[in-house]
Amino acid sequence: xxxxVVALLLTGTQKPQAKPPTLDALVKKTLPRPExxxxxxxxxxxxxxxxxxxxxxxxxxxxLWIMVGNPQGCT
Amino acid sequence: MxxxxxxxxxxxxxxxxxxxxxxxxxxxxxxxxxxxxxxKQMASSMDPQGMYIxxxxxxxxxxxxxHYPEDIQKFINTCLAKYKADPPKxxxxxxxxxxxxxxxxxxxxxxxxxxxxxxxPLPEHCWGLNHGVGRDFLWLYPEELMYLATVKADANGVxxxxxxxxxxxxxxxxxxxxRGTPDMWRPSEIRKHAFNARLIADANGERTIKFxxxxxxxxxxxxxxxxxxxxxxxxxxxxSELAHFKAYADxxxxxxxxxxxxxxxxKYGLHIGFVDAHDEASQVVPPEAVSTANNDMDYHNPFxxxxxxxxxxxxxxKKQTARK
Numbered sequence: 001x002x003x004x005v006v007a008l009l010l011t012g013t014q015k016p017q018a019k020p021p022t023l024d025a026l027v028k029k030t031l032p033r034p035e036x037x038x039x040x041x042x043x044x045x046x047x048x049x050x051x052x053x054x055x056x057x058x059x060x061x062x063x064l065w066i067m068v069g070n071p072q073g074c075t
Numbered sequence: 076m077x078x079x080x081x082x083x084x085x086x087x088x089x090x091x092x093x094x095x096x097x098x099x100x101x102x103x104x105x106x107x108x109x110x111x112x113x114x115k116q117m118a119s120s121m122d123p124q125g126m127y128i129x130x131x132x133x134x135x136x137x138x139x140x141x142h143y144p145e146d147i148q149k150f151i152n153t154c155l156a157k158y159k160a161d162p163p164k165x166x167x168x169x170x171x172x173x174x175x176x177x178x179x180x181x182x183x184x185x186x187x188x189x190x191x192x193x194x195x196p197l198p199e200h201c202w203g204l205n206h207g208v209g210r211d212f213l214w215l216y217p218e219e220l221m222y223l224a225t226v227k228a229d230a231n232g233v234x235x236x237x238x239x240x241x242x243x244x245x246x247x248x249x250x251x252x253x254r255g256t257p258d259m260w261r262p263s264e265i266r267k268h269a270f271n272a273r274l275i276a277d278a279n280g281e282r283t284i285k286f287x288x289x290x291x292x293x294x295x296x297x298x299x300x301x302x303x304x305x306x307x308x309x310x311x312x313x314x315s316e317l318a319h320f321k322a323y324a325d326x327x328x329x330x331x332x333x334x335x336x337x338x339x340x341x342k343y344g345l346h347i348g349f350v351d352a353h354d355e356a357s358q359v360v361p362p363e364a365v366s367t368a369n370n371d372m373d374y375h376n377p378f379x380x381x382x383x384x385x386x387x388x389x390x391x392x393k394k395q396t397a398r399k
Binding site for chain 1: 076077079080081082083084085086087088090096097100101122123124125126127128129130131136151154155158162163165166167168172173175177178189191192193207208209210211212252253254255256257306307308321322323325334346347348349350355356357359360362363366367
């Protein structure tokens, strides 16, 4: 009887276990925040030769940004 | 930037080493640069990465590899003034140039997934780049999608993950690229791994497979590693079309790579998210491992030697000397 009461009391004081985060919630935590993607607001072209043609037509220079890994997708 | 320029991004590996009209044109334009910083950078590392302002005729108005906004603004102003004072000559871009390939694109029928990496919790006083986001793309090949769309599950719903996909995740995507171009794992550095997958839904031509994996990745010396787990869900429809892909990996990482110095001290939390991608960039920017090698041979079949992925650059195999 005593042990049953103790067990009941202990159960009553236990905090409910938090649900584990969903896969969607975990993935979301890794995604870039808007302030981390400001540079993607620039309408970067993805083909240098077509950008050349566009530059001829628009009478504008080409701004070419190259990295080891395309800045639009790789670190 | 939007109004005064035609902005373009590119990959040095492709513009330096992959023969194409873009590579030929860029190399000639780059070599016209009189900029001392560019000459010094090329002399020390043969690395042309940075920002260029070019005329469509190949005239080079300037170069910088400075990432401070004020300096870039000055650079832009100076180059624009040069462009206006000395505009490009008329030039015709040929059909061959326009139709040429600029980058290694995903194979027909492949699906593309974005990969993001973050470090948390961030230790106090760690280097600034540790606060950033690592970015890459994962390719799923058509035969892998076809397999997932048709594989038969056992009575408990258990299916086998495509081996090449598991190996590709392990070698090329479960790594710390938060501070820059990472060293990819060699097959021998996959010390332990186990992937389990289960078919959880199969109706109306669409099926969902959940997977779970454990991994233990370490260099030979143990100086760099990542030990953790991955969980994910792949949805496929029809014969081989990706409906969705989402996955999350986390664990403890440690150590620096060739081009990823100053990680947090000791072991730190590394978290990697995967989500299917459908934007334009995902169709023209290949995974880091593909652009590093300038082909997808090892990426497609990731069971071969990983020596080509050391140091972020393509290394030629040593010449074999015949035994006498």
